[in-house]
Amino acid sequence: MxxxxxxxxxxxxxxxxxxxxxxxxxxxxxxxxxxxxxxxxxxxxxxxxxxxxxxxxxxxxxxxxxxxxxxxxxxxxxxxxxxxxxxxxxxxxxxxxxxxxxxxxxxxxxxxxxxxxxxxxxxxxxxxxxxxxxxxxxxxxxxxxxxxTSWYPTNFKAHQLLHDGAIGELRKVIIRDGHSGFKNVKINDEFFQWLTDPVLNGGGAIMDFGCYGANLMTWLLKGEKPNSITAVTQQLQPEVNPKVDDDATILLNYDKAMAILQPSWNWPIGRKDMELYGTTGVIYADNRNQLRVRKAEGYDGFSEETFQLQERPAPFNDPFAVLAALIHGSLELEKFDPYSIENNMITMEILDSAVKSAKSKQTVQLKE
Incomplete structure (x- = not known):
């Protein structure tokens, strides 16, 4: 008993x-x-x-x-x-x-x-x-x-390799994001109506895809703000996007590095990729799962290692799981994480300045 x-x-x-x-x-x-x-x-x-x-x-x-x-x-x-x-x-x-x-x-x-x-x-x-x-x-x-891009294992591998010193000190970053335009990707009408409205979207491709690069740079540089921002926009499909830009180039000038962001609704093939150039090598985050690292050898030689990465582990493979984990206390974001308010306030400073630069055709100074 x-x-x-x-x-x-x-x-x-x-x-x-x-x-x-x-x-x-x-x-x-x-x-x-x-x-x-x-x-x-x-x-x-x-x-x-x-x-x-x-x-x-x-x-x-x-x-x-x-x-x-x-x-x-x-x-x-x-x-x-x-x-x-x-x-x-x-x-x-x-x-x-x-x-x-x-x-x-x-x-x-x-x-x-x-x-x-x-x-x-x-x-x-x-x-x-x-x-x-x-x-x-x-x-x-x-x-x-x-x-x-917060779900991409390649971006997190690139971040790790950079801060482990795999390519030396960072000098230049090129980030390209976008697609071939709404006529080709066939989004629904409700989405299209506000995406191409300068008030409801804040701009065109410069906001829609420029934000990815600004967010990633703020994360890669641990919250460092650029000294200055210069942006140029174009309207290459005016018949589709009569009120907003559909192509932009944004230059971010930092103390020891420069970033070139290329958001566009005119890429022939949809893309979200970045290249990190250091003093001793290059990291190519080619897409969500494929990453390459080149180490410099002599004048123009190099060795290359290729990574085929698995999806990020839970909860980082799903934004709603991240949200739930944060609210219920099982997760805490690192400072300047791509999801974080600290990161995204700097991201908004960059985007706001980029829009002003494109309109005024002048460089905007963030840090005197």
Missing amino acids: LRKIFIIVGILLTTKNLWATQPKTLRLGVAGLTHGHVGWILSRKDSGDVKMVGIVETNKVLAQRLSSQYGFSMNIVYDTMEEMIAATQPEAVAAFGSIYEHLMVVEACAPAGIHVMVEKPLAVNLAHAKKMKALAQKHNIHLLTNYE
Whole structure:
């Protein structure tokens, strides 16, 4: 009898410990459905860590179309943030509307203590970004910015190799991002309408893809700001993008290095890649999984090592898992991590200055 009691107590203690170690499910709201990346959450497999509890979208035709495609109930679709928050009590909200709407999402969520993750970039301009940061700090919420490149194992391998001294001191970085244009990649009309609006997107390709390079440089240089920023924009497809630039070159001048960012909606092949040139070698992050390191030998010789990298381990292979882990205390971001507010405020300074430089045709000084 005593043995049976010990067994039962042991089972109960084991069950209790299992319950204690089970990750809590994050109650997630979604603000907007017009962003083409919203499919990342709508199609996400149920892993028990995140539950989508409500959606805010006034365009019911769009909502119904996505409901039919992804299988969520129209009963969880609300007209306003206030209605959704009151009805569903989310712990966090992921913003999938226009970039201009990011500030309004934070204004609705922060006072209620609701954490926010927005799609890149953080805001349409630096003024919006400062208001968002102030609200996040005042109400002690996480405010993350999600970039696809934050999931890339090649970028993290490049970061590690650089700081391990694999190519010596960094001197030049070239980062190229973009695609062949919306006529060719065939995005939905709701996404296209605000992506090509200078108010709702803050600009064209200079914002849409320039943010990747600014974010990565801020991370690679551990929060160092460029001394100056010079940007040139073009409009190579005016019939498709009549209101905004669709091609840009941004030069970032640092104390000991220079970065050349090349965001464009005119690449013949879609790309997100970067090249890091040091004093003794080069790192080529060719795409998400392929990376090469060249070590200099003599005048123009080199040895080359190629890496085929596996996806990043959980939770870093999924932005919603990162958000849940941060909120529930099992993860802490390093300073100037690509998701972090510290990084993205500098990223916004760079983008804001780049837009001003392109418009004025003058170099903008960030550090005197």
